[in-house]
Amino acid sequence: MSNEETAVPRLVAIDRRQLILRTVDVEKLVEQEHCVRSIWELVGRLDLRLYYAQIAAVEGSAGREHTDPQLLISLWLYAYSRGISSARELARQCEYEPGCQWLCGLQAISHRTLSGFRSDNKTALDDLFTQVLGMLSAEGLITLERVTLDGTKIKANAGGNTFRGREKIAAHLAAAREQVRVLNQPAEDEEQLAKRQGAAKRRAARQRASRLEAALREVERLQREKVHARKIFVARASSTDPEAHVMRNGEGGTVPSYNVQLVTDTQHGLVVNVEATTDAIDYRQLDPALERCEQKLGRAPRQIVADGDYTNHASVQAAATHGVDFYGSWQESWKPTAGDAQGRSGAFLSSAFPYDATQDVFRCPAGETLRHRAVLNRGHGVRTRVYRAPKEACRTCALREQCAPLGARPAWRRSVTRIEEPSATTAFKAKMQTEEARQIYAQRSRVAEFAHAWIKERCGLRQFRCRGRLKATMEATWACLTYNLMRWFSLRRALQAQPAAIG
Template sequence: MAGRRRSRVRVLRPKRTQVLAARTYEQLVDPGHPVRAVWATVEALDMSDFERAIRSRPHHAGRSAVDPRLLLALWVYGQMEGLSSAHAIAARLRTDVAYWWLCGGVSVSAHTLSSFMTHSGPAFRALLGKLLDDLCSRGAVHRPRRLAQDGTRVRASAGAASFHRKATLRKRAAEAAAAGPCRQGASTKARAARERARADLQARAALALAALPAAARRKKRAKGVAHGEPRASLTDPQAQVMRMPDGGFRPAYNAQAVSDVESRLALAGRVTDEGADSAQLLPMVHWVARVLGLKPEAWLVDGAYRNLKVFSALESQGIRVFSPLPARKNLLPQEERSGGRRGDPINAWRARMQTPAGKRTYAQRAPTAELLNAQVKERQGLRRLHVRGRKRAEAAWLLSLVAHNLLLAIAQGWLDESEGPFFLTP
């Protein structure tokens, strides 16, 4: 009714000035939280290759370095949640209690995370081998006998509009060299930033100009004749325009990975600016034999790796190649089926791929190599690189392979340090 006075209500209002209850970092996450398994696994790793780069020593002046185990654990847990950017992980450090628990009061910035990744490429490569040896010594996995290799195109941190011809690159380099000083009264910090930007532009322009001859040779090999002037990216001079899985052409790198068919562990990785996979088979075979000491009995690749000279060399070394035959060579000639040239390694490969056993062996490639690429790109978030340059791109790729192996080992319960197996949900 209009004349009746409404009664007051009683509600609980937030009081944001009150002091929170005191809690330790250990109380922030539950005992069965996945972040605990990630930390227990990373803490038990041999990180001597990472610690060699640290110059901080006890009883000496200088700031203490952040533990590389903490930085690796942040990257692994971040990729478990689909984060492949240092800035994305650094943003979680301010809002997510699981990251608070990992840091335990240690301040970690995006620059620290990024520098750790880009400067640890050789250490990541060595860690892949150490993890394999550790799992084999525990009896969790067997020594790899069948390996699968595949490549995937990872989008580079450069746009299509950053590619220029020689005249434009020279013009941009001249503009950077002729750039005047800062305005009157600018601070020392602003002048230093302007000088760094000018030097960086000149360096990138020089690298792009140096990459033009290789781009011209690559275009001539692809089309038979060099149509038009070659172009190079001023943003990332080492990136190349490649054909992507969706059929489009964008700046990218070719990321290669070798994995074990039985355990699905990643064993080796490489990033190249060559779009063709056929030239990537032999270097990976030599690297696996030289560094990991492995001589597998079978090597599984798709048709993009078809190179008869390389296949013949591998067959002569006792490594059986499983790769699909071209459609026009599915049937052997009559004289070869009757045993006319049995000593030819290529004929041995062709005969093998026409047998049911050979086709069954090759069918194991997709659940191994293709699944690895899908996990790294879709689940771990490495759909696009956030660094520039081939070496930094390779470091990011190797870090993703290390994270894949550690998450797989935790999920399978292969490591005693983890607090029991658990399911990794996307």
């Protein structure tokens, strides 16, 4: 055999057991145009006094040094921009990911520090969100001339098997309180490590008891609210997240979730308000959304666009009260049919009776007059006017068999109703028939649904890490704050590239 056939190639050996001493230039970990630098610079321009005010350790006094809130804010914004919502994963990324290493200066950050900071101090987070909105408004990126309102279901940090009835929750609560009592009893000759472990156990027991107490209160509240709605109703609440409600998701299943409401400015698709709610439907959410805008932004938007789930008498009235021009998709609850539930058809249907507006009466097929007899108030300015025929006329009518239901009593007489809508609803329906209103409503899906898709896909917010409606709102606020900043950076790059493209 030749030397060429027997020769073994010489390769560089890989020794993964060796220890090396490497020089790292932190500033060169990320390039100058990296988004993490933009995040750090922008956060540095914000007023963080509400965050600094809660730090007890100050110069000249005892206490451990506190992690800079500017660093923690920047870390979470950068993490959400990369689809990371786990505090443990973010802590791991700080050990090797260049952007996180640059922010931390190669220092380690505890996942407990990250997790606690995200879900603490809602007032400071709301102020942070408002400051960013102010900066966006100053650059003309937010106008509040027209906004959209839409909701999406995001899974809660609770399983479906954690829902219990009142009796089981009460039993678990009694056991949890007993465990807290036992753990609180002082133990003699307890070592330092055992003391810390005991403190952790007592804290966990207290937290479980607190969640069970909240679950019991939620079950009792649900039972009171539904007592007249259903004859058979068993209220249940989650022992893990008592405020989470079972909701139907986009896949057709039902899971414990929160309904996250986003108000989005149509100018550039930026989110101006976010709130996690426990209502599975959007029917009652327009009025609270407008109130939040007035409270946090100082004024309500000029126009608001929402889909059919929000479009009802209450929403139209609320928009009119706030002085907001509302655009929506009205869904009529009644549709004409060939027959009614009583077996009547044709000219004997209530909708076929001619109405004389001058005399405020209806005429039946037999020529009898149905006069106004009663008014039923349905709320939100909607009234139902009831018209009835003379009792003797219906008793001797030749067309009674075609008009009266089967088994009708001799004293039965025909009645029809007419709904009187408030002027705001009448004006709304007339407006939505115009071409201009249809074009405005057509913008809804493009603007409203994009923000929801972004925070779910890009921020990874398909399930909350925190528990409770308040903390879920804070977590959604972090995601929306990240979305606004990434959109802002994108718009800036497009604006800077525009003169070069023209040249």
